[in-house]
Amino acid sequence: MVWLDSIRLRSSSPQRRRKAIESLTATGKLPEVKSLIASLGDPDVLVRLAAAQLLEQQADPEHLPHFLNLLTDEHFEVRLTAIQFLRRVSDPTVAEALVLRLADSDSDVRRAAAQALGEVRSPLALEPLVLSLADGEPAVRHAAAAALEQIDPRWVRTEAAQRAIPRLEALREDPQPWIADAAEAVLEKLRGAKDKDTEVWNRESGIRDL
Numbered sequence: 419m420v421w422l423d424s425i426r427l428r429s430s431s432p433q434r435r436r437k438a439i440e441s442l443t444a445t446g447k448l449p450e451v452k453s454l455i456a457s458l459g460d461p462d463v464l465v466r467l468a469a470a471q472l473l474e475q476q477a478d479p480e481h482l483p484h485f486l487n488l489l490t491d492e493h494f495e496v497r498l499t500a501i502q503f504l505r506r507v508s509d510p511t512v513a514e515a516l517v518l519r520l521a522d523s524d525s526d527v528r529r530a531a532a533q534a535l536g537e538v539r540s541p542l543a544l545e546p547l548v549l550s551l552a553d554g555e556p557a558v559r560h561a562a563a564a565a566l567e568q569i570d571p572r573w574v575r576t577e578a579a580q581r582a583i584p585r586l587e588a589l590r591e592d593p594q595p596w597i598a599d600a601a602e603a604v605l606e607k608l609r610g611a612k613d614k615d616t617e618v619w620n621r622e623s624g625i626r627d628l
Contacts, residue, residue: 432462439468458484463493470499477506486515494524501530505537513540520546520562525555532558536565544569544578548608552589552601559600574611583608 439457457469470488473481481503488500501519504512516538519531532550535543543565550562566573573579586608589601 432460432465435460435462435465436468439465439472442472455481455484458488463491463496466491467493467496467499470496470503474499474503474506477503479507479509482507482509482512486512489515489519494522494527497522497524497527498530501527501534505530505534508537510538510540513538513542517543517546520550525553525558528553528555528558529561532561532565536561536568539569541569541578544573544576545582548573548579548582548604549585549589551604552586552597554594554597554600574607579608579611 435457439454442454451473454469454473457465458473460466460469466488470485474485485500485503488496491497491500497519501516504516513535516531516535519527520535522528522531528550532547535547547562547566547569551559551566553559553562570576583605586601586605590598590605592598592601
C-alpha cells in the first residue's frame with residue numbers, strides 16, 4: 419500500500435527505505451512526492467539512487483533544482499540518473515551544469531553529459547565539447563563529436579572552436595599518448611578549416627578586385 423511505503427521511507431533502516439522505494443517502483447504509484455524528494459538527500463547511496471530513478475521516470479520539470487544538485491553526487495550512478503532526467507526535461511538552462519560534467523571522473527558520466535548537451539543544443543557547449551574530442555575515452559570522443567554536429571554542423575568554423583586551440587595545444591604534451599594523439603587530430607581539423615576559409619576569402623577578394 420502506498421501509505422505504508424510512505425511510512426517506510428522515513429524508517430531509520432536504510433534497507434527498509436530502499437525496499438519502500440522498490441515497492442513503489444514495482445507498483446508504479448507514487449507516495450507524497452515530498453517523501454521521495456527528501457530521499458534524494460538520503461545518506462545511503464542506494465536510497466538516493468532508487469529515489470532518483472523513480473522520480474526521473476516522471477520527468478517533472480518542477481524537480482529540476484533537485485536533480486541539478488544530484489549532478490555532484492559522490493556516486494556516479496546517481497550523477498548518471500540526474501543527467502538522464504535533464505535529457506528528459508530538455509531545458510536549455512541546464513547547459514552550464516552539464517558542461518561541468520564533461521570533466522567528471524567517470525567516463526560514462528562524461529559521455530552522458532556530452533549526449534545531453536547535443537540534445538540541449540546550447541552554443542555555450544561548443545568550446546567544452548571541442549576539448550572533449552581529446553578525451554581519453556573513445557566513447558566520450560564519439561559522443562562529443564555527435565553533440566557538436568547536433569548543435570552546429572559547421573562547428574569547426576566557429577569562434578568557440580578556435581578558442582579551444584590553446585588548450586588543445588597543451589594537451590598535445592599530455593603523458594597519455596592517446597590523449598596527445600586525439601588533441602593533435604582535432605587541431606589538424608581546426609587548422610584545416612581555418613586554412614580553407616582563408617583560401618576562399620582570398621579567392622573571393624581576388625574576384626572582387628578584377
